[in-house]
Amino acid sequence: MIQDYIVFVGVNIVLAWSVYVILLAGSLSFANGGFMAIGAYVSGVLTVKFGFPLVIAALISGIAAGLIGVLAGFPALRTRGIYLMLVTVGIAVSVKAVIESIDYVGGIQGFGGMVGTTPWHVVGLVGLVGGGLALLSRSPLQRILDAVREDELSAASLGINPIYVKLTCFGVGAFLAAVAGSFYAHYLIHVSPDQVLSVFIVLYAVLGGTNNMWGPPIGAAIMTLTPEFVRGLEAWRPTAFGVVILCLLLIRPDGLLAFRIATTRTKAVAGSKPKQST
C-alpha cells in the first residue's frame, strides 16, 4: 500500500515537473498525457517484446517522445505562442487515436506484461529531476528562460533565440513525461490508452503554483493523495479539482501562473516594478 503511494505520487510529481519545465518558457502543454502514453507504450514494447532492461527502455522512450514533441512543436513555435497550445491538444488526441488503432500494442484493450518498477526507481527519478531543476534555478539558464517567458521580443533583442529555448523546454518536458509514463506502466503491469492519457497533469502543475519548482510537486502530491484519504472524493474528482482550480484562479487574478520568485529577484537586482505574467 505504502509502495503504491510512493510510486503514484512520485510519477505524478515528475509529470507535474514536465509541465512546469514547458511553462518555464511560457507555454502551456496539454500534450504531456500523450507523451506519457508514448513513454508507457514504447518502453513497454521494448521490455516485453525485445527484452530491454527497464531503465534503458525508459530512456529510449523518453528520447522518442522528445523527438516527436520537437517535430510537432516546431511549426507552431515558428509562428506564435497560442498555436503551441493548439498543437499540444492535437498531440494528445492523435496519440490516443494512433495507439488505439495499432493492434500490435493491443488497441483499445491495452497492453500488458510490463514489470520491474520498484519504488526506488521512482524515488531516484524524482531525486534526479528535482536535483536538475534545483541546479537549473540557480544557473544563468533560468534567467534566459525568465527573459523568454516575460518578453520574447526583448529576449530576442538580447541575442536569445526564443524559438530554440521554447522548443528545448518542450522537448525536455516531453522526455520527462515519457520517462515517468514508462515507470508508471511497468508498475501497473497493464495499461490502456485511456488510463495513461490523463488530462489532469496540467492541473497537477498549476494547483501547487508555478512560482518555483516546489509548487508542482506539492500540487501533484495533494491531488494524488487527497482522494485516497477522503471518502467519496474519488467519484467527484474532476468536479472537485476543476472547482478548486477555478476558485484559485479567480481569487488570485494574477493567476497561479505568476512567477513571483523570479520577478521579485529581478526587482531586487534592477529595482524595477515586477511585471506580472500569466
Add this chain to the structure above:
Amino acid sequence: MLAEQIINGVVLGSMYALIAQGYTLVFGVLNKLNFAHGEIFMLGGFICVASIALGASLPIAILVTAIIAGLLGLVVEFIGFRKFQSPDAHLTAALSSFAIGLVIIDLSQKIWGAESVAVTLPGTLQTAAVSIGGLRIVVLRLAILVISLLLMLALYVVVTRSSLGRRIRAVAESPTKAALFGINVTRINQQVFFVASMMAGLAGLALALRTGYASSDVGFTFGLKALAIMAIGGMGDLRGALIGGLLIGVLEALAFHWGLGQLADVFVWLLMIVILLMRPSGLFGTLISKEVRA
C-alpha cells in the same frame, strides 16, 4: 454510393463548421481559446434529450437548447474570461475554461450517466428520406445542413453588416479604443459568448438527432476537432471556419468510405500542424481580428 458519402460529409462538415464558428468568434474578439466550448456543444445534445423527455415538441426543444446553451455561454464568460482580459492572460483563460469543461463533463456524467442516452422523436422524422436524382437522402440531414448554413449566413451578415457587428469588430480590433468610443466591451463579450454557445448547443442538438443518441464524450472528440478546423480555416475568420468545416467533413466521410476511419482524427490534427507550418494564418486571411498576438 460515393455521392451519398460526400453528402453525409457535407452534413457532418456543417456541424463542424457550426462549432468552429463559435471558437473563431471568441478567438477573434478576445484572442483567447475557449476550451469549454466543446462541452457546451456536448451539453446541447443532453438538453435536447431532457426537454424531449419532459414532453416538449421538437421546435420547443430547439428553442430551449439554444437559450440554455447561450446562458451557459454567459456563465463561461463570467467565470472563465471576465477576469482574464489582459492580452497576455491567454494561458490563464485557457486553463480556466479547461477547468470549466472538466466540471461540465463530470456533472453531466453524474446526471445522465457515462453511457450515451438515446433520443427518440415521434413519427418518422429521424428516418424519412427523399430521393433526388437517384440519391436517397434523409430529410433530417438535409434540414440540419440547410439550417446550419442559414445560421452561419446570418452570423456572417450580422458581423459584417450590422451595427452590432461593427461594434464586435471594433472590440476585436482593440478593446481599449472601442471602450473610448463608448462601446460597452463587457456587453459585447457577453453577446459574442451567447451567440457562440448558442450555435454550439444547436450543433450538439443536431448531432444528437442525427446519430440518435447524446453522449458525454463528444465534446472531447467531435468538439475539440472543431478547434483544429478553426486553425485550419484561419483563426478568427468566419468564412475559414465554414470552408474548413465542410472540407474536413467531406474528407472524413471519404476516409470512412475507403476504410481509414480510425485515423481520421489523427489526420485532422496532422493537417492542422502542416497548415501551421505552411500558412500560419490558416487557409484564409483574418476577417474579424487582424492582429494575433502571442
